[in-house]
Amino acid sequence: xxxxxxxxxxxxxxxxxxxxxxxxxxxxxxxxxxxxxxxxxxxxxxxxxxxxxxxxxxxxxxxxxxxxxxxxxxxxxxxxxxxxxxxxxxxxxxxxxxxxxxxxxxxxxxxxxxxxxxxxxxxxxxxxxxxxxxxxxxxxxxxxxxxxxxxxxxxxxxxxxxxxxxxxxxxxxxxxxxxxxxxxxxxxxxxxxxxxxxxxxxxxxxxxxxxxxxxxxxxxxxxxxxxxxxxxxxxxxxxxxxxxxxxxxxxxxxxxxxxxxxxxxxxxxxxxxxxxxxxxxxxxxxxxxxxxxxxxxxxxxxxxxxxxxxxxxxxxxxxxxxxxxxxxxxxxxxxxxxxxxxxxxxxxxxxxxxxxxxxxxxxxxxxxxxxxxxxxxxxxxxxxxxxxxxxxxxxxxxxxxxxxxxxxxxxx
Amino acid sequence: xxxxxxxxxxxxxxxxxxxxxxxxxxxxxxxxxxxxxxxxxxxxxxxxxxxxxxxxxxxxxx
Ligand SMILES: Cc1cc2nc3c(=O)[nH]c(=O)nc-3n(C[C@H](O)[C@H](O)[C@H](O)COP(=O)(O)OP(=O)(O)OC[C@H]3O[C@@H](n4cnc5c(N)ncnc54)[C@H](O)[C@@H]3O)c2cc1C
Numbered sequence: 001x002x003x004x005x006x007x008x009x010x011x012x013x014x015x016x017x018x019x020x021x022x023x024x025x026x027x028x029x030x031x032x033x034x035x036x037x038x039x040x041x042x043x044x045x046x047x048x049x050x051x052x053x054x055x056x057x058x059x060x061x062x063x064x065x066x067x068x069x070x071x072x073x074x075x076x077x078x079x080x081x082x083x084x085x086x087x088x089x090x091x092x093x094x095x096x097x098x099x100x101x102x103x104x105x106x107x108x109x110x111x112x113x114x115x116x117x118x119x120x121x122x123x124x125x126x127x128x129x130x131x132x133x134x135x136x137x138x139x140x141x142x143x144x145x146x147x148x149x150x151x152x153x154x155x156x157x158x159x160x161x162x163x164x165x166x167x168x169x170x171x172x173x174x175x176x177x178x179x180x181x182x183x184x185x186x187x188x189x190x191x192x193x194x195x196x197x198x199x200x201x202x203x204x205x206x207x208x209x210x211x212x213x214x215x216x217x218x219x220x221x222x223x224x225x226x227x228x229x230x231x232x233x234x235x236x237x238x239x240x241x242x243x244x245x246x247x248x249x250x251x252x253x254x255x256x257x258x259x260x261x262x263x264x265x266x267x268x269x270x271x272x273x274x275x276x277x278x279x280x281x282x283x284x285x286x287x288x289x290x291x292x293x294x295x296x297x298x299x300x301x302x303x304x305x306x307x308x309x310x311x312x313x314x315x316x317x318x319x320x321x322x323x324x325x326x327x328x329x330x331x332x333x334x335x336x337x338x339x340x341x342x343x344x345x346x347x348x349x350x351x352x353x354x355x356x357x358x359x360x361x362x363x364x365x366x367x368x369x370x371x372x373x374x375x376x377x378x379x380x381x382x383x384x385x386x387x388x389x390x391x392x393x394x395x396x397x398x399x400x401x402x403x404x405x406x407x408x409x410x411x412x
Numbered sequence: 413x414x415x416x417x418x419x420x421x422x423x424x425x426x427x428x429x430x431x432x433x434x435x436x437x438x439x440x441x442x443x444x445x446x447x448x449x450x451x452x453x454x455x456x457x458x459x460x461x462x463x464x465x466x467x468x469x470x471x472x473x474x
Binding site: 065 | 424429430442443464466468471
């Protein structure tokens with residue numbers, strides 16, 4: 001079959017999809033459409049090394065495989081609509097782009113707080129441009145920083161801000177502990193303690209209701225009426241899927257693009273979704289469709305989706321079993337790392353310390369296992385290189401566990 | 413096929429060890445070590461290792 005594969009979204013998932021299409025044997029034209037002006041770049045350093053000034057912006061660019069030297073890049077271009085029955089996408093230039101196969105890779109954008117008050121001085125961290133602006137604000141001497149949201153980006157930014165010499169860094173979150181959703185209380189307690197020992201302050205179990213200041217932020221008001229002075233506010237309160245351009249096609253777009261077990265959307269063999277924007281069932285677990293915002297997912301989804309799409313385009317059958325990735329994430333904060341393998345969130349009712357002693361050395365390595373019935377479903381390490389290596393040793397065990405039979409409620 | 417790892421960038425994530433265990437491993441200290449020369453048969457694995465390195469520290473030179 002001939003025709004073009006259009007990839008909407010030209011970041012990590014888009015790039016990997018193009019590379020994996022070539023690896024799967026698709027030799028036809030590929031066009032990547034991305035609204036950022038840059039070639040694909042690596043996002044994790046935006047809240048860490050790049051924000052800290054330890055890595056250059058230039059060092060972020062991915063090195064595309066030689067196999068994609070002939071794909072067409074339409075950067076600085078937005079996809080504004082799609083007609084999946086007629087197989088076209090519409091660009092902000094007014095152009096209609098016909099496709100034989102469509103890869104949805106438009107990712108997420110940060111959610112913003114709907115609170116009243118000034119907008120200036122409020123930051124998010126998703127793009128290169130965001131990180132540049134925030135770095136500039138944080139390197140002004142004596143900055144007082146309020147980070148709203150104690151998830152992984154919030155905790156990373158708080159630690160980087162402190163390292164940059166911020167006068168005071170306060171993290172606000174409605175939950176009682178940082179990162180308690182992905183980690184559970186046991187590790188979240190240890191994390192809170194380590195942040196506090198390094199000087200990060202926390203306002204937990206409360207939320208921001210308003211911003212103070214005339215034309216720029218000078219403080220945030222919390223639910224109980226107290227106000228925190230702030231020169232810089234970072235909002236890290238979750239993200240929204242970039243799917244508006246797909247509306248009107250009968251797809252399920254609640255919280256990303258719902259796919260089947262082969263990452264195909266809306267029962268269409270010619271439309272696949274990859275990366276953060278895909279809400280897919282994971283056959284490794286309970287088969288419930290979830291979005292997973294981990295760095296490993298763009299690569300994993302791209303590999304599977306590209307094979308499935310290429311098989312369709314070239315008229316062969318689906319070549320593989322259902323998608324069943326092992327979720328993996330890391331987070332670097334201060335001088336320690338968190339490393340997670342598997343799906344801890346499915347084993348929160350039975351959390352066991354596998355190594356280390358939470359009541360002992362407050363800086364000691366910790367390795368925690370999450371269980372469902374008799375099965376280990378996730379491990380998380382907190383600490384240095386040795387803890388991470390210990391977690392990695394459980395990876396094979398996690399890969400061998402049987403699928404969970406009982407479907408769970410969707411956790412998000 | 414020559415496999416080059418920028419050890420100034422490497423932060424011992426170990427993702428390459430999972431992707432291409434014939435070419436990458438941890439030493440007894442938990443530090444990454446690798447074979448600088450890999451068999452052509454491992455190309456796909458090594459390409460995967462390149463993809464999954466969070467620091468973009470691995471390069472294949474033909
Ligand atoms: C600051 C930060 C730190 C992170 N740190 C870690 C970490 O330590 N560990 C970890 O496991 N994960 C981390 N992640 C998560 C990881 O980076 C993401 O999962 C990954 O980047 C997702 O890639 P993606 O290509 O699916 O989405 P994105 O990178 O969001 O790419 C989507 C692209 O599509 C573009 N786009 C959107 N709409 C349109 C449109 N209509 N038309 C054209 N283009 C469009 C966007 O501008 C963007 O370029 C971090 C993420 C961020 C933001």
